[in-house]
Amino acid sequence: MLFKEKERIFLRHRKVNEKIIIVTFLMPALVLFFGLIVYPVCNTVFLSFHSWKGVYGAAKDFVGLNNYGKVLSSESFWNAMLNSVYFMIGGFVILMPLAFGLALLITSRLKGTKLMKTAFFMPVMLSTTAVALMWVYILNPSYGAANTILRAMGLDALCREWLSTPTLNVWCVVLVNEWMYAGYNMLIFAAGLVAIPDSLYEAAEIDGCSRWKKIRYISIPLSKESFKIFSVLCVTGCLKAFDLIWAMTKGGPNHTSETPATLLYNEAFTFKSFGKSSAIGVVLLVMGVVLSLLMNRLFKKEEI
Amino acid sequence: MKSKVGKLCCYVFAIIWGLITIFPLYITFLSSVKDNQGINLGMFKLPVKWLWSNYTAAFNSAHIGQAVINSISLGIMSTVIVTAVGMLAAYVLSRKRFKLKSIIYSLFLVGVMVPVHCTIIPISSLATGIGGRNSYWFLTLVYAAFNLSQAIFLFTGYLNEVNKELDEAAIIDGCNDFQLLFRVLTPVSLPIISTQAILTFVYGYGELIFAMILLSDERKYTISRAMLSFSGGYQQQLGPIFACIIFAVLPMIILYVLFHEKVQSGMLSGAVKG
Numbered sequence: 001m002l003f004k005e006k007e008r009i010f011l012r013h014r015k016v017n018e019k020i021i022i023v024t025f026l027m028p029a030l031v032l033f034f035g036l037i038v039y040p041v042c043n044t045v046f047l048s049f050h051s052w053k054g055v056y057g058a059a060k061d062f063v064g065l066n067n068y069g070k071v072l073s074s075e076s077f078w079n080a081m082l083n084s085v086y087f088m089i090g091g092f093v094i095l096m097p098l099a100f101g102l103a104l105l106i107t108s109r110l111k112g113t114k115l116m117k118t119a120f121f122m123p124v125m126l127s128t129t130a131v132a133l134m135w136v137y138i139l140n141p142s143y144g145a146a147n148t149i150l151r152a153m154g155l156d157a158l159c160r161e162w163l164s165t166p167t168l169n170v171w172c173v174v175l176v177n178e179w180m181y182a183g184y185n186m187l188i189f190a191a192g193l194v195a196i197p198d199s200l201y202e203a204a205e206i207d208g209c210s211r212w213k214k215i216r217y218i219s220i221p222l223s224k225e226s227f228k229i230f231s232v233l234c235v236t237g238c239l240k241a242f243d244l245i246w247a248m249t250k251g252g253p254n255h256t257s258e259t260p261a262t263l264l265y266n267e268a269f270t271f272k273s274f275g276k277s278s279a280i281g282v283v284l285l286v287m288g289v290v291l292s293l294l295m296n297r298l299f300k301k302e303e304i
Numbered sequence: 305m306k307s308k309v310g311k312l313c314c315y316v317f318a319i320i321w322g323l324i325t326i327f328p329l330y331i332t333f334l335s336s337v338k339d340n341q342g343i344n345l346g347m348f349k350l351p352v353k354w355l356w357s358n359y360t361a362a363f364n365s366a367h368i369g370q371a372v373i374n375s376i377s378l379g380i381m382s383t384v385i386v387t388a389v390g391m392l393a394a395y396v397l398s399r400k401r402f403k404l405k406s407i408i409y410s411l412f413l414v415g416v417m418v419p420v421h422c423t424i425i426p427i428s429s430l431a432t433g434i435g436g437r438n439s440y441w442f443l444t445l446v447y448a449a450f451n452l453s454q455a456i457f458l459f460t461g462y463l464n465e466v467n468k469e470l471d472e473a474a475i476i477d478g479c480n481d482f483q484l485l486f487r488v489l490t491p492v493s494l495p496i497i498s499t500q501a502i503l504t505f506v507y508g509y510g511e512l513i514f515a516m517i518l519l520s521d522e523r524k525y526t527i528s529r530a531m532l533s534f535s536g537g538y539q540q541q542l543g544p545i546f547a548c549i550i551f552a553v554l555p556m557i558i559l560y561v562l563f564h565e566k567v568q569s570g571m572l573s574g575a576v577k578g
Contacts, residue, residue: 021481022396026408029393029452036449037415040423040430047425098321105318110311112318118564119322124571125560127375127510129528130552134328137335137546143344145331179324187572211310240419243512247532261421269517274425281422288419 041285047278060275067279077280080258083170083245087238087259090174096230098182100223103189104215117190121183128180132247135176139163163249166256173245173257180244185230192226193219228299235291239284260284329553336546343542355543362547370523371530372551378440378526379508382447386455386504387497389448394459395485399471409460415453420513428517438521446514451504458573462496463489499570502563509556527552 048067050060071077106117123131138145139162147159163169196218204214242261245251251258251266258266260280268277335343336358338351362368397409427446436442466489474488490497515529522530531552534545560567 018400019402022400022402025392025396025481028389029412029456030408032389032445032449032452033412033415036427036430036446037418037423037453040426041418043426043429044422101317102321105314108314110314110318116318116322117568119325121564121568121571122557122560123325125506125556125567126553127528127556129510129512129531130549131328133531133534133545133549134332137542138328138331143346145327145348148346148348179328182321183325184571187568191572211307236417236419240421242421243528246512247528264421265424265513265516268425268428278425281419281425284419285422289417292417 044278044281044285047275048282050275052274053272063275067275068283071276071279071283076255076258076263077260079256080260080263083257084238084241084259086167086170087174087177087241088235090171090178091234091238092231094175095178095182095185095234096227098178099185099230100189100220102182102186103193104219106186107190107193117186120186123180123182124184126180128243129247131176131180132244135172135179136163136248139172164253166253169249169253169257170245173248176248177241177244185233188229188233189223189226192223196222224299228295231295231299232292235295236288239288239291332546332549336543336550338543340542358541358543358547359551361541361544362551365544367523367525368527368530368548368551371525371527372555374440374524375509375527376555378444378447379505381440381444382451382508383501383504385444385448386451387501390452390455390459390500391485391490391493391497393452393456394463395481395489397456397460398463399468409456412453412456416457420450424513424517427514431518436518438519438524440524443514443518444508446518447504447508447511451500451507454503455500458496458500459493462493466492498566499573502559502567502570505559506556506567 047060049062049064051063051066052058052060102116102120106113106120141147141159141161144162146162150156150158160168162172200218200222201214204218209217240261241259242265245257245259246262246265249257251262261284264277264280264284267273267280331348334348334351337354337356338358339353339355342349342351342353342355393412397405431437431442434442470488470492471484474484479488509526510528511526512528512532515526516532519525519529531548534548
């Protein structure tokens, strides 16, 4: 009797202890998460319905959907969206084939694949602004290497003011983006390729398939998961493009190379229209979620 | 014969892309030891005179050494916080049973999807409100928060795979939760911890947008923030700027050369969760 009583107290004690442990262990993570992610997101949604000039403690007037109306009817927003579409086009037309090709290379039976892998991946490690700055100087119209090469090849007519010509400057940044992330996406594809069993290729070889056919009918269809990951990362990444474009053109000249993210930053910290900026943020958030769900759906449908 | 041609093509492709990858770094390095005249003569040419003084100039005028140290310490601090907080949470999520567990876990998963830009205004006001401007502790917490979701995801996944018999043995030996986590499970989880540590460090070292918003004191600039001031292009001497770029990328290149396998697998596990 006494023994059982003691055991019960002991067990209850343990249960309380257990709860304390659970709460204290989770607390730091929850505080960080709610304080710096959940609360800011909710606050952005709240702000997007208000007009606020960013004065700390000043009143925020409710303006309904006004901010959204202003954003969605402004030319600069659609120009920025168009620029991020360029990023996406660049991603799917240039980056995807390139990264897949590199992945085929480093998973092939060639010599030196390890060295290739290490070399190709390196650009991702360099910080974005450093990469941006390197390319800004390479693309410099007067002494930059890009124009020097063109002149050396006798193609003077192709020399441009790369970063100050509208649209061309966006494409320059897109290409630098591909340069930076080719190696990274290569790894994503390579991880998928390595998982394909060798026996499939051997069977194809016995059937007399050429190298190209093996890629077309085995490597590409069986890398579907990698293509899905790539697509989701590419689309959401392009919507968020900020660092490179900011460091290379600051959205200029004359706002021609803005992306939604630089627009959002400018609205907030240059023009102090925090409501409008928040509306852009919410649009981006919703679009990101919708597009990634759409991508997932798209790839599922193909399965059937 | 045919396959030989194919192989050759592959090598040519590999070499061309390799050159394209190295090219900007090579140019930057060459320019970093030239004066303006040398740069104007052509970025490719080897310098007539190797001006190593550009590096000392970069050090003295642009506070670049300070910026590199700032970035590295921010990277390290965020890494430490992410690891500690992440392991604590992951331990509970993988070893304990309680009501809200699955909800909390999926909440953290959703956190991976939140784009940074949706949060900059509230975080900026928050910083003003609690005195977090120009202070590293606040920036560190922000960096940690944005890496936490992924850390918890990776750590919990890893701990779930660790045999529970290990816990039982430790508990029989009289370990409490703290000892179990820090003496037993943390050493076992070192592979995944180092993976996440590299991810967080790379993020903290190069992060730009929060550094732009929250830091206005030049002495506190991180490397990304400090280099932004060069892109205006009004500087008299170009050589030191290139030297600064080299300084900025050097720590990352060293890290990469030392741990490239780890870095690659780490970056990959960072991608696949999405």
